Amino acid sequence: MSEDIAIGVENLGKKYIIGHQKPERYTTLRDAIANKLKSLGHQPLRQRLNNDAPGREDFWALKDVSFEIRQGQRVGIIGRNGAGKSTLLKILSRITEPTTGRVSIKGRVASLLEVGTGFHPELTGRENIYLNGAILGMSKVEIKRKFDEIVAFAEIDKFLDTPVKRYSSGMYVRLAFAVAAHLEPEILIVDEVLAVGDYQFQKKCLGKMEDVAKSGRTVLFVSHNMQAVSQLTERCVILAGGRTHFDGPTDKAIMTYLVAQKESFDQPAYYQAPPNKSGNHVTWARVHTSEPQGLHCWGNPIIFEFALNITEPQEGVCFSFQVVNAHQQAVTYQWLFDSEKPFGHQAGKVILRCIIPKFRIYMGTYKLITWLSGRGRIITESLSDICFFEVTMQSIVRNEFDWHPDACLYIEDANWEIYHP
Template structure:
């Protein structure tokens, strides 16, 4: 069908500053800085408050080469900090590469962050026309697609409301609907779909599959490997800003799973592949059994305690901190979500450091290995979010107390239930 995206020796460099108390900067320092070049660690003479700033090069991407054909559906995966978002910003023409070049044919519609391309003071209706104009579409073309966009986004009642009053879910629904329906040759979607509910995510995946079947190109970044597997015919794995695998989805996802397992074995406190403002920082995740004793393996049907140690920059006393723990398959399918605000276990004060314990009565998972994602947030910001913070191994347990269920063939859950035939006696049979 022809090459529609081509990246050649693509690289993106950032200069990171680290402040520290130092001596005053002299003319000699400035001259030496010019002689050594920006690539060396230097003291910046213009730092505020008489503080020195150590500058350091950071390559978010380096030597990226690939070609994508028209109609390809490509997944881009990798842990946080691997360079996925930087790559998408370059492909979306939001930022320029430091080295190399990228060639694109046709219109590009991107959904990278909640609110990208929307003006908060304009209504939903006005933003649909604004986004269409940005994509280079005529008013008549946008008008023809208008009803389909509104129906897909499910925001009819709020169409003439400024989008600054939208919830994050409404924002994403409308943004995706605009991006997908205005017929770009290339559709780029980042992890923002995680904001929507499960039903809308399924709807979006269906739309992206439809877009791909029409001969348009789809690039999808997601931590949900099941979504990547079902939608994409090719997957690119990034790590430390480089392409480490590119090809068949099953093989690349297996390589990614192995990489995550290796990463999750590292001390959590040292992990830098995390998101958040750092006001809360998780330092370790562990597990305890029914007796409160540390355990490396959990039993189906037994109580499990997930223990997260943390540290705060300062004590938090606003009563708005929410903690969540997700248990997922190794391919990223979410199975269980535990949140303290769901259960009404709210904390008026979070001490500067401590131990957070989530107790799960009668663990309903079948034997297998699962991954744990942990998050601390408030109503405005994510404070710490770590994907694959730990792995949980579950082994067979006597969930029903009958001795009959050892290794269920269907799953992934076990659930309490009873049977009866009206008018017939019931006998409790426990297997020996």
């Protein structure tokens, strides 16, 4: 391993042996319980045991994974549930042994893998801080020096002398994170810790991890939060089915990952009305994002396009839509009155196009709600949860941003166009 390599991984593989129960045909819980009871009553014990004996199968949670991480590099590991991310971190933290391959690590590792590891439940917060420091190879004096900082960061002063088994999962992870980040490890390995804490704490953790990274230490970070990954890392490894699918710059990795996700199971960036719709209504709607598969890169032009079928022409028509985030909050809205640009005055199809030259909206998943109203503002049709799309913030200086993800956006320069095809 060359001088400046902190972590080297070569042909790493991890095999688990998993058991399969025989599939059960029962459709309801009641049936399942009833059948179980019935079978217990009538079958001899030997037969019951045979029926329940699971089949066994080799399962590779990681296969042929190789990479090197330079000292001071900040690397994200991303991938779908079950991709092998935690398995990889557990091997690197020496919690579990690899089945094949080799790992070489240079430097003191602190890892925060999941709530429940690293701490002794019977010991108090105070005792666990000392225990963890000692495991990390720090002297008592060194730990003492960091102690107040850790307690202040974790905000658990009142519970310092309570056994950690009495902590809430949020408190637990606060302390665990504070210990791992403050005890000056040379390599910090963190798995999804941000998912547990509240928003304020998540922000604090990210800030702390940035400090750790800036001070030249190596950071390995697993998260499903692409915003956090893009903020914190410069390089990402995408794992898929236990294998390396991509290894390169974070911007490109996130884009690759999100596009693949969209292709496989996400909802579409368009809407198509059912054929039996009557009255004035939207026949289809589409979001033209800057990238394929409903993926939009922050700051690029976006077009929201709606085809209306007008069966009852009238004056006073209005069409509006909101962009809604994953927390069901509307982050921006647009509308068009027929008095501004005439539409809906003649029967047939009309296409409305709302063009936003620079669509700057926080990273995340969004969808639309639409309203079509007629004379007297009577709502003719309202659609919700249509046209899903995803925004990424690629290659902008993210460290300077301290936005709240739900911040509303008022777009002044939207242009509406109307076509009568």
